[in-house]
Amino acid sequence: MTDPVHRFEESAVQGAARERTGLSAFGDPAFHEPLRRLLHSLEHEAQLHAIGRATWFERIVGILVNRLRSEDWIARHPEILEARIERPLVIVGLPRTGTTMLHRMIAADSRMLSLRWYESRNPAPFPGGDGAPRDPRIDDAEREVAAMLEAVPDLLAAHPMDAFAPDEEIMLIEHAFTSWNPEAFCHVPSYASWLETQDVSSGYRHLDRMLQFLTWQKRRRGEDGRRWVLKAPYHQAFLDTLLAVFPDARVVLTHRDPVETVPSLASFVHTLHRLNSDSVDPLAIGAHWQRKLAWATRRSLAARAGREAHFLDLDYEELVEEPLACVARIYAFADLELTPGAQDSMKEWAVENARDRRPVHRYTLAEFGMTEESLQRDFAEYRARHLAG
Numbered sequence: 001m002t003d004p005v006h007r008f009e010e011s012a013v014q015g016a017a018r019e020r021t022g023l024s025a026f027g028d029p030a031f032h033e034p035l036r037r038l039l040h041s042l043e044h045e046a047q048l049h050a051i052g053r054a055t056w057f058e059r060i061v062g063i064l065v066n067r068l069r070s071e072d073w074i075a076r077h078p079e080i081l082e083a084r085i086e087r088p089l090v091i092v093g094l095p096r097t098g099t100t101m102l103h104r105m106i107a108a109d110s111r112m113l114s115l116r117w118y119e120s121r122n123p124a125p126f127p128g129g130d131g132a133p134r135d136p137r138i139d140d141a142e143r144e145v146a147a148m149l150e151a152v153p154d155l156l157a158a159h160p161m162d163a164f165a166p167d168e169e170i171m172l173i174e175h176a177f178t179s180w181n182p183e184a185f186c187h188v189p190s191y192a193s194w195l196e197t198q199d200v201s202s203g204y205r206h207l208d209r210m211l212q213f214l215t216w217q218k219r220r221r222g223e224d225g226r227r228w229v230l231k232a233p234y235h236q237a238f239l240d241t242l243l244a245v246f247p248d249a250r251v252v253l254t255h256r257d258p259v260e261t262v263p264s265l266a267s268f269v270h271t272l273h274r275l276n277s278d279s280v281d282p283l284a285i286g287a288h289w290q291r292k293l294a295w296a297t298r299r300s301l302a303a304r305a306g307r308e309a310h311f312l313d314l315d316y317e318e319l320v321e322e323p324l325a326c327v328a329r330i331y332a333f334a335d336l337e338l339t340p341g342a343q344d345s346m347k348e349w350a351v352e353n354a355r356d357r358r359p360v361h362r363y364t365l366a367e368f369g370m371t372e373e374s375l376q377r378d379f380a381e382y383r384a385r386h387l388a389g
Contacts, residue, residue: 099233283369
């Protein structure tokens with residue numbers, strides 16, 4: 001039976017957002033069609049339990065609330081859009097290739113700007129929270145993380161969860177409803193298939209706009225970083241769009257055998273789906289993400305043609321064994337000075353965030369319907385380019 005309170009209808013979620021804020025301007029109207037597609041999938045395909053329905057209704061309303069609040073801030077402070085996101089350093093790779101470690105290590109350099117998890121969930125300040133000694137968005141994010149870990153304790157084994165740590169800008173792209181986040185949390189196949197056929201430029205334009213907004217906020221807080229370090233495996237499928245919106249970006253691509261990475265990602269997604277539904281099919285999750293990530297790698301190879309100066313390739317094993325040597329290569333590639341102070345901060349981060357402090361992430365290929373042979377076949381072009389020898 002449909003929950004009459006949490007109706008996945010455009011009028012319901014937009015009405016709730018307007019009522020909560022007293023605002024009406026959502027900004028770029030390009031989000032309407034992907035929102036409608038997502039709502040349809042959530043209603044008719046996702047098989048959400050009661051908590052899942054409430055969670056996703058609130059997530060979508062929260063995104064719309066942030067759109068309304070962000071546009072209101074920009075209308076009142078048009079100087080926000082004077083910021084330019086110049087020469088961002090963007091870390092991209094298949095999931096489970098060390099991108100989180102590399103991203104957070106570089107973000108330890110105070111000269112770099114990074115997106116904190118609490119900012120990704122709520123890029124707009126809460127009413128009355130601007131200028132508070134402790135940003136109330138942090139407390140809200142900490143409660144959300146705690147609730148997720150209470151519901152699924154082994155989530156921490158798959159991904160380090162921290163409300164204040166740097167995290168993925170895919171959660172800002174999600175505010176345009178063109179990200180992979182919904183399909184990472186729920187079974188929404190028609191939305192996911194439709195999105196793969198679309199131009200996702202509106203999501204990257206929104207990302208640029210939110211980075212301008214967050215740069216302005218960070219400046220007001222006294223942060224003096226000048227270049228953003230970003231990270232999202234999602235970009236693998238959309239490098240051409242990323243470079244169209246950020247033409248001077250420098251992209252670091254991390255590489256590891258998909259035989260190891262894709263099953264790990266499927267396990268992580270399986271954990272996320274369990275937060276929202278009692279009907280979770282690990283075989284469907286495995287098939288979906290094996291196909292999708294193979295498609296993404298083929299697109300990344302095609303997007304690089306004629307643009308090689310924008311890219312630096314790093315091997316996962318080298319990254320794990322010699323992370324600071326890899327960082328030195330990245331800084332030289334991005335025309336950044338690797339100062340002794342930055343190196344000290346990165347070493348300190350590495351000690352405090354050692355992988356063995358978290359639970360072991362356990363999974364098998366078979367539980368997600370995968371085999372080494374099928375993964376080698378589907379990723380043959382990628383493996384030949386980046387893993388040969």
